[in-house]
Amino acid sequence: MTDKDKGELRAALLEIGAIIPQTDAEVAIYEETNTKADVETDEELMDLDYVLNRGQHLDTSTKSIFEAQHSQHTGFSMAAREGKDIPEDIRNRMKDARDKAKNDI
Amino acid sequence: MEATNRRDFEDEADDMIMLYIAEGDSKQKEVAAQVFLGRYSQYLHRLATSWCRYRYHPDNTARDMVCLTLAKVITEKAGMYDESKGSVKTWLGRILKNVIADEYRKLRDKSPTIVHFDDLDESTEAPPVIDEEEVDVKNVNRVLLEEALSTLSEIERSVLIDYWDLKGMDNLEGRLSAGETRVIAEQYGLTLPNLRQKANRALKKVKKHIEDHQ
Numbered sequence: 001m002t003d004k005d006k007g008e009l010r011a012a013l014l015e016i017g018a019i020i021p022q023t024d025a026e027v028a029i030y031e032e033t034n035t036k037a038d039v040e041t042d043e044e045l046m047d048l049d050y051v052l053n054r055g056q057h058l059d060t061s062t063k064s065i066f067e068a069q070h071s072q073h074t075g076f077s078m079a080a081r082e083g084k085d086i087p088e089d090i091r092n093r094m095k096d097a098r099d100k101a102k103n104d105i
Numbered sequence: 106m107e108a109t110n111r112r113d114f115e116d117e118a119d120d121m122i123m124l125y126i127a128e129g130d131s132k133q134k135e136v137a138a139q140v141f142l143g144r145y146s147q148y149l150h151r152l153a154t155s156w157c158r159y160r161y162h163p164d165n166t167a168r169d170m171v172c173l174t175l176a177k178v179i180t181e182k183a184g185m186y187d188e189s190k191g192s193v194k195t196w197l198g199r200i201l202k203n204v205i206a207d208e209y210r211k212l213r214d215k216s217p218t219i220v221h222f223d224d225l226d227e228s229t230e231a232p233p234v235i236d237e238e239e240v241d242v243k244n245v246n247r248v249l250l251e252e253a254l255s256t257l258s259e260i261e262r263s264v265l266i267d268y269w270d271l272k273g274m275d276n277l278e279g280r281l282s283a284g285e286t287r288v289i290a291e292q293y294g295l296t297l298p299n300l301r302q303k304a305n306r307a308l309k310k311v312k313k314h315i316e317d318h319q
Contacts, residue, residue, distance in 0.1 A: 009269055010269065010270070012247055012250050013250075013266060013269065013270065015247050016155075016159075016247060016250065016251050016254075017151075017152075017155030017156070017158075017159070018155065018156070018159040018254070018266045019156070019266060019270040020152055020156055020198045020201055020202050020270075021152075021194070021195065021198045022195065022198055022199055022202070023191065023195055024191050024192050024194075024195050026195075026198075027192060027194045027195050027198065030152075033247075034151060034155065039147075039150055039151045039154045039155070041147055042146075042147070042150055042168065044168075045142065045146040045147065045149075045150055045168065045171055045172070045175070046139075046142045046143055046146050046147075047142075048135065048138050048139050048142060048179075050172075051142060051146070051171075051172050051175045051176055051179075052176050052179060052180070054168075054169070054172040054176070055172040055173050055174075055175060055176020055177065055180075056176050056180070058169055058172060058173050058176075059173060059176065059177070062211065063211070064208045064209070064211035064212035065166055065169040065170065065173070065208050066162065066166065066208055066209060066212050067211075067212055
């Protein structure tokens with residue numbers, strides 16, 4: 001696999017929002033395909049008191065924010081699902097993308 | 106340090122907003138922080154939400170990731186922003202990634218064996234060598250890529266994305282370090298060779314799906 005191919009795959013992962021952009025060029029790639037409409041506006045995240053209280057509480061907590069997810073999928077159950085349980089929003093997004101692709105042909 | 110009301114701050118450039126947050130008086134700090142949230146909290150929320158969805162974390166985890174990141178900026182990091190190194194969005198993306206790494210470390214420290222694989226070759230033998238030259242991802246069709254990722258188990262998908270996230274950065278910016286790769290490996294309870302093996306196997310499945318449906 002060439003360096004160019006690896007860059008292609010990274011760009012594709014950026015476009016679909018699977019990874020977090022780390023350079024200005026990557027932010028531009030991400031923003032081309034991920035718009036404000038993709039995620040509902042969360043007014044609480046613009047409330048300074050809420051953000052500081054919640055953020056500082058989480059920062060000092062010994063509990064990881066990922067803990068609930070891992071305890072929900074303890075043991076081998078994570079590997080056993082084999083992609084059968086796709087979240088509805090991703091399913092819808094895939095369907096929209098497919099429809100768009102068909103219309104573009 | 107002259108701005109005193111919200112309207113003054115709305116007109117300020119990002120680097121000045123960061124300066125006010127870091128070094129302003131208490132009123133300036135507060136108003137500048139509010140302007141900062143107005144400009145960037147939703148962007149960060151979008152990043153975190155899509156990141157979580159590809160890893161099956163619930164949306165409230167994304168909110169917590171955002172609160173952690175924003176609080177760190179406002180209370181600790183605002184004075185470190187350097188416009189010459191990139192935009193605020195780029196800088197926030199880097200802080201968000203560090204937040205994710207820190208939270209995985211907490212998880213690992215608390216329950217070091219919490220994540221397992223049932224199909225790993227954890228034998229003493231070296232894992233089979235995967236020939237990366239066989240995997241051609243030129244002109245990746247994004248629709249097919251999303252479909253292909255959806256055929257993987259959630260653990261395969263996470264490993265593939267996280268591993269290739271670092272791998273791609275290696276080529277783009279030379280940032281990949283053994284330390285970073287080790288964090289990803291430990292996050293999944295894997296050895297480094299097995300991380301690479303798992304990621305490459307998942308990549309081959311993705312490639313096959315794309316080839317079969319093109």
